[in-house]
Amino acid sequence: xxxxxxxxxxxxxxxxxxGGSGDELIRTYKGWxxxxxxxxxxxxxxxPDARSILITIFLITAPVTIFCVFVGRKxxxxxxxxxxxxxxxxxxxxxxxxxxxxxxxxGRDPGIIPRNLxxxxxxxxxxxxxxxxxxxxxxxxxxTKDMIVNGITVKIKYCDTCMLYRPPRASHCSICNNCxxxxxxxxxxxxxxxxxxxxxxxxxxxxCSALLCIYVHVFCWIYVKRIMDGEKINIWKSLLKTPASIxxxxxxxxxxxxxxxxxxxxxxxxxxxxxxxxxxxxxYDRNENPFNKGITGNFMEVFCTSVALSQNxxxxxxxxxxxxxxxxxxxxxxxxxxxxxxxxxxEMGRKPVWHETVEEELGDMxxxxxxxxxxxxxxxxxxxxxxxxxGIMHSRESSRGRRGGSWEFSSRVNEDLxxxxxxxxxxxxxxxxxxxxxxxxxxxxxxxxxxxxxxxxRTGVGRL
Numbered sequence: 389x390x391x392x393x394x395x396x397x398x399x400x401x402x403x404x405x406x407g408g409s410g411d412e413l414i415r416t417y418k419g420w421x422x423x424x425x426x427x428x429x430x431x432x433x434x435x436p437d438a439r440s441i442l443i444t445i446f447l448i449t450a451p452v453t454i455f456c457v458f459v460g461r462k463x464x465x466x467x468x469x470x471x472x473x474x475x476x477x478x479x480x481x482x483x484x485x486x487x488x489x490x491x492x493x494x495g496r497d498p499g500i501i502p503r504n505l506x507x508x509x510x511x512x513x514x515x516x517x518x519x520x521x522x523x524x525x526x527x528x529x530x531x532t533k534d535m536i537v538n539g540i541t542v543k544i545k546y547c548d549t550c551m552l553y554r555p556p557r558a559s560h561c562s563i564c565n566n567c568x569x570x571x572x573x574x575x576x577x578x579x580x581x582x583x584x585x586x587x588x589x590x591x592x593x594x595x596c597s598a599l600l601c602i603y604v605h606v607f608c609w610i611y612v613k614r615i616m617d618g619e620k621i622n623i624w625k626s627l628l629k630t631p632a633s634i635x636x637x638x639x640x641x642x643x644x645x646x647x648x649x650x651x652x653x654x655x656x657x658x659x660x661x662x663x664x665x666x667x668x669x670x671x672y673d674r675n676e677n678p679f680n681k682g683i684t685g686n687f688m689e690v691f692c693t694s695v696a697l698s699q700n701x702x703x704x705x706x707x708x709x710x711x712x713x714x715x716x717x718x719x720x721x722x723x724x725x726x727x728x729x730x731x732x733x734x735e736m737g738r739k740p741v742w743h744e745t746v747e748e749e750l751g752d753m754x755x756x757x758x759x760x761x762x763x764x765x766x767x768x769x770x771x772x773x774x775x776x777x778x779g780i781m782h783s784r785e786s787s788r789g790r791r792g793g794s795w796e797f798s799s800r801v802n803e804d805l806x807x808x809x810x811x812x813x814x815x816x817x818x819x820x821x822x823x824x825x826x827x828x829x830x831x832x833x834x835x836x837x838x839x840x841x842x843x844x845x846r847t848g849v850g851r852l
Contacts, residue, residue: 417702419709421503422566430702432495435564437579441494444577445487448597451639452483455604458632459611466614475607482600489593490578492586497698499569499584501558503550505709540678557679559665569696572663582664585698588690591654597647605640608633661686 417430425434434441456476463472510529532543533553542556549560550567559571561581570584582590612633615626627634657667661680681689 412708413705414708415702416700416704416706419706420702422500423564424500424566426702427495433497433702434494435574435578435580437563437576438494440576440579441490444490448486448490448600449483451604451636452479452600454632455479455608455636459608459630459636462611463607479600479603479607482596482603486593486596486600489589489596492589493575493582493593494578494580494586496586496589497700497702498581498586499571499696500564500698500700501550501552501554501567501569502699503547503567504552507551508553537678540676542678557663557666570663571665573665584696588695591651591658591690594647594650594654598644598651601640601644601647604636605644608636608640658686658690659683661689 415430417424417426417433420426423436425436425438426432427434456479460476460479463475466472467475507529529546532545535542535544535556537556544553544556546553547560547567549565552567554560554567555569557570558567560567561571561574563574564581566581568581568583570587572582572587572590574581575590578590578593580586612623612626612630615621615629616623619626619629654664657664661677680686
């Protein structure tokens with residue numbers, strides 16, 4: 389099987405410890421790169437839109453409070469043997485149970501897959517031992533790989549942000565900025581992703597919400613019926629005598645369509661062992677589902693198995709990641725900020741885009757060329773014939789030319805140098821060259837070489 393997330397590349401994995409005494413240690417949640425919000429020192433993990441939980445709590449608690457104050461307490465004296473009190477107790481109990489499942493769903497790790505510190509090594513390069521900080525065009529990783537699940541081939545995809553191959557059924561949540569195992573969806577009402585570790589609690593939250601709506605709706609009608617029988621009036625007059633019941637009946641009628649329909653939909657998903665994401669994206673009802681274990685096995689998998697352990701230890705102390713310094717070239721004589729930018733993009737999980745750094749590299753090229761064209765004698769700049777003018781080419785550009793399989797830029801420089809050499813020799817035969825003429829020729833040569841390099845760079849960007 390494929391090693392999807394090697395432990396030595398993951399920060400904050402359970403059991404990970406810090407390094408030497410001189411390194412700065414921080415809690416994992418303080419250096420977390422996702423968009424999650426942490427409380428109680430990393431013990432509670434919420435999504436970035438955790439404030440929506442307050443709205444959800446209000447929408448659940450407010451109707452139950454109105455029911456208990458204006459409807460439920462009327463039943464205390466109407467039913468013998470304290471059965472009226474039990475009506476209130478059940479309503480309060482369902483409300484508390486609903487809030488508990490809400491917090492269990494939204495306040496825990498939904499199954500976040502820790503992102504790698506470095507991209508995985510391409511096949512065939514596992515023996516290098518040195519992590520790669522950037523992708524080169526010839527070593528880009530394949531976007532998908534095939535895995536066999538219960539005899540059926542399943543494609544797994546590479547995540548550029550987390551720098552790993554996602555396990556089957558996992559997906560990257562753009563809101564939380566994390567890859568989540570058995571990703572179902574991101575719930576805006578709970579402000580959290582729904583995945584492997586909190587799906588059962590999410591279903592119980594939706595189910596309790598539906599039962600609570602039905603319970604309040606039914607007992608509101610019972611209260612209206614008791615008014616009709618007690619005062620011998622029609623239904624409309626009895627409704628006018630209890631405006632709280634009217635509001636609760638309308639509210640619960642609308643809500644039960646939402647939470648009740650959601651409960652039925654997830655019962656179907658559980659029975660077929662699908663997630664919401666898979667149902668809308670892959671449509672397993674038209675193809676064979678490799679994860680289907682039968683109705684009984686599917687329900688047992690969701691409700692009768694232990695909750696998977698979290699792959700993250702948010703309170704563990706890990707080394708603070710240092711800032712990546714700019715890479716030096718030619719023994720420290722020049723530092724390219726574009727290399728620092730590419731390394732930063734890789735560290736943040738962003739794909740490097742080569743054409744964004746062309747202008748920065750051109751600026752570095754100009755400075756390097758100006759330093760080399762300081763001699764007053766043009767012959768000092770001309771390379772030996774056997775080198776064919778390769779020494780003037782910048783090391784980065786020459787390596788790009790070799791990788792791309794094209795030496796057009798080198799040949800153009802050679803032709804320019806030869807023509808300039810012939811012109812200089814013919815002028816020296818007729819008259820002595822002065823210091824000023826040499827400087828002018830140097831500047832002209834530098835201008836031509838720079839123009840040729842810029843033209844070549846623009847052509848390379850178009851190809852990329």
